[in-house]
Amino acid sequence: MSQIYTYFKNLFPFFITISLWYLATPIFNPAGILCLIPIFYYCFVTPIKNFAFLGGILCFLIDYRLGIPLFWTFMFCLICAINNLQNIINLSMLERNAFIFFVAFIGLSLLILSLSKFTFLNFFNNIWIFLWICLLYLPTTYVLNRVQKWSIQK
Numbered sequence: 001m002s003q004i005y006t007y008f009k010n011l012f013p014f015f016i017t018i019s020l021w022y023l024a025t026p027i028f029n030p031a032g033i034l035c036l037i038p039i040f041y042y043c044f045v046t047p048i049k050n051f052a053f054l055g056g057i058l059c060f061l062i063d064y065r066l067g068i069p070l071f072w073t074f075m076f077c078l079i080c081a082i083n084n085l086q087n088i089i090n091l092s093m094l095e096r097n098a099f100i101f102f103v104a105f106i107g108l109s110l111l112i113l114s115l116s117k118f119t120f121l122n123f124f125n126n127i128w129i130f131l132w133i134c135l136l137y138l139p140t141t142y143v144l145n146r147v148q149k150w151s152i153q154k
Contacts, residue, residue, distance in 0.1 A: 012147055013042045014054060021058050024065065031065035032058075033129060037140045039076070040105065044083055044091045045098050045141070046148070052080060068113070075109045097141040103134055 017039060021032035028034075039055040042048045059072040066072075083091065091098040110126040 009148060013038060013048055013051060013144075016144070017042070017054065017058060021061060028132065030125075030129065031062050033062055034133060034136065034140075035062070036072075036106065037102075037133065037137055038144060040102050041097060041141050041144055043080065044101075045094075046092060046145075071113065072109070075105070079105055096138060097145070099137060102137055106130060106133055 017035050020029070020035035020038065023029060024032040035058050039051075039058060042051045043055050055076060056073060059076040060070070062072045063070055089101075091101060094101070107130060110130050114123045114126045
């Protein structure tokens with residue numbers, strides 16, 4: 001029975017990330033952008049072996065759905081490079097699952113995206129996405145953390 005929990009613990013991050021990308025809706029999850037929450041969490045806060053590869057692929061798929069050539073993929077690779085080249089800040093030790101760094105990552109990315117094609121509709125849409133994804137970060141990472149701890153305890 002403990003092997004089932006081990007498999008569940010190992011497959012859950014991949015399953016939830018792909019599910020969030022697949023469940024895209026125009027208003028609440030445009031192009032599956034909410035999958036950036038588990039990508040950030042499982043790549044930087046609680047790193048899982050070989051998860052960065054899936055994160056890169058899903059960022060590419062977000063780019064494909066949005067029609068933006070390699071923007072989120074570039075931003076993901078940039079934050080991976082910055083995180084791996086520095087040794088001052090350990091994101092896994094920060095409070096609230098590194099919420100401040102997630103907000104900075106999403107905010108800077110959406111600001112660049114807004115300024116590249118500036119229209120008021122695009123600007124307000126990116127503000128909505130920013131507020132929505134930041135609002136959902138803490139509850140989502142809490143659930144992800146509880147599932148990981150639950151599967152370890154059983």
